[in-house]
Amino acid sequence: MSLLLTEGLGRRFGGLEAVRDVDLALREGEVRALIGPNGAGKTTLVSMLCGRIAASSGRIHFAGREVTRLPAHRRIRMGMAYTFQITSIFAELTVRENVRLAVQRVADDAALELRVAETLACVGLEGRADQRAGDLAYGHQRLVEVAMGLGQAPRLLILDEPTQGLSDGEVAGFVALIRAVARETTVLLIEHNIDVVMALADRITVLNFGRVIAEGAPAEIRADPVVQEAYLGG
């Protein structure tokens, strides 16, 4: 049974059809990568899924319920978590306060501080918990973003280019982290780093000019001539 299902999903910005007619079905528990060239509509698509922007056409179902018209916070409360492509954290607050805000919605008082500490340890930020989030290096801010996603214990974790700007060592750590998370959580991953995609994804969906041009297991996608032409550069 699909955790997330879209039917004919589309979004127009004036004359531009950023996303058109996307049918997507995410099985519970899978790691799905969403790839495609810059401007293919990946962020627009996931923004519609989590409710940041409204769909122009089509429908979205999540956890057995239609959510197309539901406001973002209601969808998040149903178990979606979204991490921003452009880091969006509470820069003036400490790392711990950032993560606490993510965790406090899903944890009671007794469990709160423990869960915050666990989440921080999960991304390796426990040593920086009391620093102001805005003072962290870019890579660490990305990890705060990821920690806020994880802290919500979501059913579906949407990660929008999480490894952008991370060092090689940090990327390896991130891959290990998502592998662990994926045992309990469905993950939708927008990612440019093809090694990360190949290491993590159960299935890959390829977007180009707002349309799905291919979908399949990593090996199939790698071998697909249409994908190679559009994205992998032949």
Place this chain on the structure above:
Amino acid sequence: MSRALVLHLGLIAVLFAAAFLLPAYHHGNLARIMVLAVYAMGYNILFGYAGLLSLGHAMFFAAGMYGMGLTVRYWDWPMILALPFGTLAAAALALLVAVLALRTAGVAFMIVTLMFSQAGFLVILYFNPITRGDEGFVIPQAARRLAGLDLSDPMNRYLAALVLFSVVLLACHRLVLSRLGRVLVAIRENEERARLLGYDVWAHKLGAVVLSGSVAGAAGAAYGALFGSVGASFAEVPFSILPLLYVLAGGAGTVIGPFVGTAFMFYLRDLAGTVTDAHMLVAGAALIALTLFARRGLMGLVRARWAGWLP
């Protein structure tokens, strides 16, 4: 007990001791400062924590004052009913204004609240035969009684102001350290991130306006009851600017800042008045100095330099 709670309880203890130590003039001043600080604390909930700048809080202060004053004047309500009624009147007005004004944000929110407040002021003047808005009316001494105590007596007045101040101060302390308080700060800092953590931003802002307006209304009702006068001048624009100045001077987003700011501005004006007629010039210079050297207000400066734990 946390350091913050010690600080806040300590302030209450000092103010209680001051009731018996201060000379009459400062005793009277401090009673007034405490009530105005309640007004500023209400303002601070919305501005300092939720990050919404209102230019219309005088309407909530006046709603509380008139809710109390009119029921006492025309229906002879006892204070024990009139004071809560004033607060409820302000809460109801805040709910109405919030539903309409929260369709806007930023500068538009400032202007919409300013316009609503101005409309409220004009309504008071329009119903002048009832409200005595232009010259105001006096709450007779016989009506200024609460639980058998004469509120026009300076000591009773001071202690009544202290009770209200303490309740609101400790409630603010609780609020900002609670889950709700943290969410308000999150909305102030990054509204979209808060929404995408699953928080209903609109509902939280609505709650913040109503809470803030209610506290401002309680201050208005208490002011009328303790100092005995009710009038439209409390609904005018300058009275909306006052809590903003108090909070900016004392430190927006700190629990104790509104009191510090109110006392600072009150005495600055008072001291300047002994030297020159142009006391607002001194107040203006002080505000410019604060903007240059302590952008986050006096307690904001203290928090940044010495006391990071200050809530």
